[in-house]
Amino acid sequence: MIRERPRLAPSRSLERSTALKAHAIRRIPTLAQTFSKAPTQFVQGVAPVYLERGAGSHVWDVDGNEYIDYPMALGPVILGHNEPAVTEAAIAQLQRGIAFSLPHPLEVELSDLLCELIPCAEMVRFGKNGSDVTSGAVRAARALTGRDLIACCGYHGWQDWFIGTTTRSRGVPQAVRDLTKPFVYNDLGSLERIFAEYPGQVAAVIMEPVGVVAPAPGFLEGVRDLAHQHGALLIFDEVVTGFRLDLGGAQRLFGVTPDLACFGKAMGNGFPIAAVVGSRAVMPIFDEIFFSFTFGGDALSLAAAIATIRFMQEEPVIAHLWAHGATLKDGYNRIAAELGLTRYTECVGLPPRTVITFRDEQGNESLIYKTLVQQECLKRGILFSGSQNLCYRHSDDDIAITLEVYRTALTILAEAIAAGDALDRLEGPVVEPVFRRA
Ligand SMILES: Cc1ncc(COP(=O)(O)O)c(C=O)c1O
Secondary structure: OOOOOOOOOOOOOOHHHHHHHHHHOOOOHHHOOOHHHOHHHOOEOOEOOOEEEEEEOEEEEOOOOEEEEOOHHHOOOOOOEOOHHHHHHHHHHHOOOOOOOOOOHHHHHHHHHHHHHOOOOOEEEEEOOHHHHHHHHHHHHHHHHOOOEEEEEOOOOOOHHHHOOOOOOOOOOHHHHOOEEEOOOOOHHHHHHHHHHOOOOEEEEEEOOOOOOOOOOOHHHHHHHHHHHOOOEEEEEOOOOEOOOEOOHHHHHHOOOOOEEEEOHHHHOOOOOEEEEEOOOOHHHHHOOOOOOOOOOOHHHHHHHHHHHHHHHHOOHHHHHHHHHHHHHHHHHHHHHHOOOOOOEEEEOOOOEEEEEEEOOOOOEOHHHHHHHHHHHHHOOEEOOOEEEOOOOOOHHHHHHHHHHHHHHHHHHHHHHHHOOOHHHOOOOOOOOOOOOO
């Protein structure tokens, strides 16, 4: 028996969302604070623009429509919205104060907790966003080695040193862009070429230890060994993988220990907190570099992070994410296969965070097909962005309902592909990529 079906208003009005958006166009460039939350990412006219509240795995838009949430705030909400243990810890701390003029003892408690759990962690500094700690780690590596170049693989945040490598590099000086050299995941040769071309110049290799593709046997070990042979530090960017794949991060799951690692997103179940951790051989450089900001170490986020991590230690959170994520992933791919859509769409990635891809007849990314599936999911109460970040409160019922909706949406996609009229079926503009193809 399915109980928790999201309740959409019968006419599914988006009146308040639409009015707020019309007003905000004059006030807020991009209409959002994060590109991935912006109206360009959701089919306008069908998608809500503003969400107002959440409980567990469900969210409500400003018009009262309910959705099963899969972006989960782009990953942070790992337990569920308004999880009582975290909310209560935050309220208790709120009543004692948020920000002080000297360090708070919770910093010591949380750093102990991280050092118990994360293999490379012997010392810790806190930030607010993932970008704070990836940029702090890069600065630390440059200071320690006296070198300027960085080799990177994955996404690492909004700061100049990384974003200059992407198609959103406007405003980043060419001199800064020239200092960061991307390499290709699972292609050790692409990293070897960077070291060969710039001998003695690379301060650090920073990488997401895993994205949607699993590491090839020996790849992570190979990166570590190459970095160390060339006198560079290895930094794992665990902003996504941390506290999602394993409580000790991907480094514990795959048994490869970096020199420094960066955590964020899921650490505080939605509270803004991040951490850079590393060995005692490396971390004291933070005494020398400038890594310091007003809100670093605010007591509210520290209390929330401690409550979140303790909850994950006590409850089978990680096992839940793997099991429910696998049911969702396998279910999606089974439905796609039954409908003959395997060459057009696939759910990829490790179960706690999966991504649904769409391809056209030529095998290129299809934002039209993505938009159509998103549209049909939204109409049926699934908040679909393409990323499925599982949380502890995603229930068996949520997954069963979602797979039913996916079957309906993919049936519509199959009909549209057969008729060649996917674009005509869209009730709003095609969603846009955050990073355009170069
Ligand atoms: C792997 C990775 N690193 C770093 C970041 C940057 O984190 P933030 O957006 O919190 O600054 C992100 C954000 O999506 C990320 O996915």
